Amino acid sequence: MNTTASTALPGAPQLAYRQDGLYLEAARLDDLASQYGTPLFVYSKAAMLAALAAYQQGFAGRDAQICYAMKANSSLGVLQVFARAGCGFDIVSGGELERVLAAGGDMRKVIFSGVGKTRSEMRQALTAGIGCFNVESEAELDVLSGVALAMGRIAPVSIRVNPNVDPKTHPYISTGLKGNKFGVAHEDALRIYRYAASLAGLQVVGIDCHIGSQITETTPYLDAMDRILDLVDSIEAAGITIEHIDFGGGLGINYNQDAPPAADALWQELLAKLDARGHGGKKLMVEPGRSLVGNAGVCLTEVLYLKPGEQKNFCVIDAAMNDLPRPAMYQAFHAIVPLEPHRDRQQASYDVVGPVCESGDWIGRDRTLAVAAGDRLAVLSAGAYCMSMASNYNTRGRAAEVLVDGEQTHLIRERETAADTFRGEKLLP
Ligand code: LLP
Numbered sequence: 001m002n003t004t005a006s007t008a009l010p011g012a013p014q015l016a017y018r019q020d021g022l023y024l025e026a027a028r029l030d031d032l033a034s035q036y037g038t039p040l041f042v043y044s045k046a047a048m049l050a051a052l053a054a055y056q057q058g059f060a061g062r063d064a065q066i067c068y069a070m071k072a073n074s075s076l077g078v079l080q081v082f083a084r085a086g087c088g089f090d091i092v093s094g095g096e097l098e099r100v101l102a103a104g105g106d107m108r109k110v111i112f113s114g115v116g117k118t119r120s121e122m123r124q125a126l127t128a129g130i131g132c133f134n135v136e137s138e139a140e141l142d143v144l145s146g147v148a149l150a151m152g153r154i155a156p157v158s159i160r161v162n163p164n165v166d167p168k169t170h171p172y173i174s175t176g177l178k179g180n181k182f183g184v185a186h187e188d189a190l191r192i193y194r195y196a197a198s199l200a201g202l203q204v205v206g207i208d209c210h211i212g213s214q215i216t217e218t219t220p221y222l223d224a225m226d227r228i229l230d231l232v233d234s235i236e237a238a239g240i241t242i243e244h245i246d247f248g249g250g251l252g253i254n255y256n257q258d259a260p261p262a263a264d265a266l267w268q269e270l271l272a273k274l275d276a277r278g279h280g281g282k283k284l285m286v287e288p289g290r291s292l293v294g295n296a297g298v299c300l301t302e303v304l305y306l307k308p309g310e311q312k313n314f315c316v317i318d319a320a321m322n323d324l325p326r327p328a329m330y331q332a333f334h335a336i337v338p339l340e341p342h343r344d345r346q347q348a349s350y351d352v353v354g355p356v357c358e359s360g361d362w363i364g365r366d367r368t369l370a371v372a373a374g375d376r377l378a379v380l381s382a383g384a385y386c387m388s389m390a391s392n393y394n395t396r397g398r399a400a401e402v403l404v405d406g407e408q409t410h411l412i413r414e415r416e417t418a419a420d421t422f423r424g425e426k427l428l429p
Pocket of ligand 1: 069072090113114210212213214248249250251287288289290291326330384385
């Protein structure tokens with residue numbers, strides 16, 4: 001066994017092989033798996049802060065607010081890292097709002113997105129004093145204004161505009177095209193802004209868009225910015241002040257030889273356009289999720305069985321689609337690597353699958369691995385949209401989570417027991 005070049009691993013630079021196996025920061029992952037069991041999510045705090053720093057550098061000298069889209073990973077320990085680093089949060093439910101409160105986040109830096117906010121979620125957010133509601137329809141404007149007036153409040157609003165640009169990503173995660181349920185149509189936006197400005201319970205403060213996720217090119221962002229700035233010009237010409245522009249999230253990460261622009265490089269180009277179009281003085285907001293946490297996390301798993309087959313070999317692991325739903329849902333690729341590379345073993349091609357009773361329960365297909373039962377593997381780029389989308393399907397308790405901070409490791413979520421999974425259920429009399 002030798003030191004393997006860490007650059008070969010898609011993921012955080014904090015993830016690297018040493019003589020005795022794979023490390024994340026100063027933590028030997030095999031030791032963590034022994035201590036806490038598998039499947040186990042492990043996150044690097046340094047990797048999260050480095051990803052955040054790329055945005056902060058991009059916005060240096062600007063009035064900008066980074067609102068972490070916490071749907072990517074809403075574990076309290078992860079939220080604390082971002083709250084302490086000055087981030088706000090992009091939330092999409094009353095449940096997420098409660099998580100921000102529990103993690104000590106600043107409510108004034110919270111924005112509330114989503115097409116289906118309920119009245120009670122609106123009341124909850126108004127009571128908490130969030131910074132802005134990102135409204136997605138005229139009907140929602142009416143309801144929000146009514147709810148605010150009944151509470152004697154004024155709700156700060158931004159309207160999500162659908163810029164109709166193609167983010168060139170998976171159809172399930174592109175959101176800025178016509179035919180998506182999100183936002184209001186670009187051609188209706190001015191009329192809807194006028195309407196919002198006429199409602200007594202609302203105060204228009206901004207405009208927002210979000211065109212999709214796992215975007216690896218700059219052009220869709222530049223196009224979306226042009227379309228949004230066209231609107232800002234006409235909304236302001238109509239006498240409505242736009243205090244902030246929110247460009248959403250969506251920047252991709254490297255899962256498998258993907259090469260998205262770095263956040264600071266992307267923003268250098270976007271800010272140049274903003275300045276050229278005379279809006280450089282406006283407050284900026286962004287809602288990154290995946291790009292802040294995706295490559296900061298891995299999921300550790302143990303090989304249960306090798307199952308040779310006529311057409312395929314299967315490597316059955318103890319993590320499954322309930323822990324890592326992205327391959328089943330989006331045919332997503334996550335790199336899978338051994339915690340200790342066994343160069344003496346014979347390589348073979350495997351479909352890496354979980355124990356869940358579904359043919360869709362695969363984590364990786366046609367992967368070349370040199371493995372034996374009992375080996376431990378790491379599923380990479382597992383910091384975003386894995387634990388936050390995990391389920392209890394097949395009555396599998398959700399995995400534990402550990403945050404690595406240099407020499408220290410913190411258990412930030414205990415492994416769920418079977419009893420946890422049926423808490424709240426009632427037996428018939
Ligand atoms: N803002 C809004 C309004 C969003 O809908 C989203 C993501 C974000 C920000 C954050 O986007 P990000 O920076 O993470 O790309 N489960 C899928 C991704 C769904 C994204 C949903 N919206 C996946 O695993 O690929």
